[in-house]
Amino acid sequence: MTMPVDSRSLSVEPMFFRPEVTYVDADVPTVSENTVLSAAYGNTSASGWTVRSPYGEFGSILQMTSEPAELTTTMRGLQPGGVYDVFAFFWDTKGLEDSDWFVEASLDGLNYTAYPASTLDNINGPVFEAASARIVAGLDPNVTLRSGLSPNDDGDQTANGADEGNRDLMMAHLGEQTADANGNIVVHIAKHTAGERVWFDGVGHALKVAGEPVEDYWHVGVGTPAIHVPNGDPAQLDWGDGSPNDADSSSVYRVFDDVELAEGQSLTLTGTVEFSGLANNPDYGNGFRIGVFDHAGSSDPDGWLGYWSGNDTPTSSAGHLRKRDKPNSSHFLSSNGASTILDSFNGATQFLQDNLVYDFTFSLTNRGGHIGIQSELSQAGVALVSHSAVDTTPHTLTFNRIGFLVADPLNADQVRLRSVTVSSTGGPVQSPIESWREAWFGTSEDSGLAADLSDFDGDRMPNLIEFLLMSNPLDPTSPGTVFTKAPTGGFQFSLRGWH
Structure with missing residues (x-):
């Protein structure tokens, strides 16, 4: 049987573009400002990136012709942990007739890929005509996107009323990226390829x-x-995006479940840290700080209690271990506000340096209601700070935050924390009968089947007597004790088979 053919043309929407794309304009405030030069209309001679106007979305584009300068553009307000398709938008001129403009981009700042307009493929990509995509937000309403790229007909291109109408807006699919905990994704743009x-x-x-x-x-x-x-x-964090001073004058923290330190119990923070973009031999004690804290019911970090340690340098007399006193209204890693210096370290033989891996540890132990604190920051076994102190009047025995701070003089571009672990070891010292209950009943509590007056095995000896005689509380025939009435009244005990 022959089916009739519908003579109407069929329009097939590329599967790739079914997700709705949001455009984010890369104006100067959202890129690395130190690499952008302001340029007047028609100026193409300035080195590095130049701002060209009145072209593109919202009247300006960023042009790069020869220098290998790099830009970063951060998309903010995304879903933390969300997986996104990521795109870079660029312009081509006169279709594919006599040019092959391109963009070179990366999602990690290390591995760059060039996306020339000549690889345009509106079905498979990775370069697409922007007009063929479902861009649902962010575009300039004064820019008209016209689909159907035709190399021999400039009038069929994407047109901005402010230019000569022969340019086409392209978009390159850079891959997938997961938004960070703050809902950010960073895109790196460069021109390393001729x-x-x-x-x-x-x-x-x-x-x-x-x-x-x-x-x-x-x-x-x-x-x-x-x-x-x-x-x-x-257990990992990239803090700062690598642009100049992005991690400087900032702090980060992480939340964990409450740990209330019992007698003999310790809480230990360990990990490694590596810096990029530091000032040369930053002579600033306490420039990098590590601490363990309790939110203490405070609605903001200024009211936290706890302890922090800062690094020493060869020429400063800092390297403090501080206790936060209360009430406190300063930042949780600040040296201002109410605090007590518990210890100072003045033995550092090196400054903090770029691209070296430093080990850190910060430990708190309940010693009879006092808090013992030990901390160290070292590189290849050489300490930049090391503390050991006892706080005899702690404000809290409960902890639920760890925090880190980089102070302004370090000029850090990025800080990389790795293998960050918070662990609790030890605990209250058990009494002999608590240890005995734990061994036989799996609990140290004087309750239920493990209670002192409970007789689990029915031999008429409660657990307290079984403990005193070191007999098996689960077996009425266990050797070790004979329990009989004495001739003169009362009871007598005789050991049987106990060594």
Whole structure:
């Protein structure tokens, strides 16, 4: 049987573009300002990136012609932990007739890929005509996107009323990226590859997998650094995006379940830290700080209690171990406000340096209601700070926060925390009968079957007597004790088979 053919043309929407794309304009405030030069209309001679106007979305684009300068654009306000398709938008001129403009981009700042307009493929990508995508938000209403790229017909291109109408807005699919704990994704743009002109205009995102709130992730305390949790692992943090001073004058913290230190119990923070972009031999004691805290019912970090330690340098007399006193209204890692210096270290033989891995440990132990504190920051076994002190009047025995701070003079671009672990060891010292209950009944509590007056095995000897005679409380025939009435009244005990 022959079916009739519908003579109407069929329009097939590319599967790739079914997600809704949001455009984010890369204006100067959202990129690394130190690499952008302001340029008047028509100026193409300035080195590095130049601002060209009146072109592109919202009247300006960023042009790169020869220098290998790099830009970063951060998309904010995304779902933490959400997986996004990420795009870079760039312009091409006169279709594919006599040019091949491109963009070179990276999601990690290390591995760059060039996306030339000549690889345009509106079905499979990775370069697409922006007009063929479902861009649902962020575009300039004064820019008209016209689909159907035709190399021989410039009038069929994306047109901005402010230019000569022969340019086309392209978008390159850079891959998938997971938004960090603050809902940020960073896109890196460069021109390391020789080729035609780069007119970079913005970035875009399309949600693929919704993020789920993850407790125990990192939070920014002060400052506005970008933070990223690699692989969603709370034991890791990239703090600062690598642009100049992005991690400087800022702090981060992480939440964990309350640990109330019982007698003999310890709480220990360990991990490693590595810095990028530090000032040369930063002569600033306490420039990097590590601490363990209790929120103490405070609605903001200024009211936290606890302890922190700062690094020493060869020429400073700092390296303090501080206790936060109460009431306190300063930042939890600040040296201002109510605090007590419990110990000082003045033996550092090196400054903090870029790209070296430092080990840190910070331990608190309940010693009869006093808190013993030990901390160390070292590199290859050489301590930049080491503390040992006892706080005889602690304000809290409960802890639920760890925190880190980089002070302004360090000029840090990024701080990388790895293998960050909070562990609790030891605990209250058990009495002999508590240990006995634990061994036989799996609990140290004087309750239920393990209670002192309970007789689990029915031999008429309660657990307290079984404990005193070291007999088996689960077996009425166990050797070790004979329990009989004495001739003169009362009871007598005789040991049987006990050594």
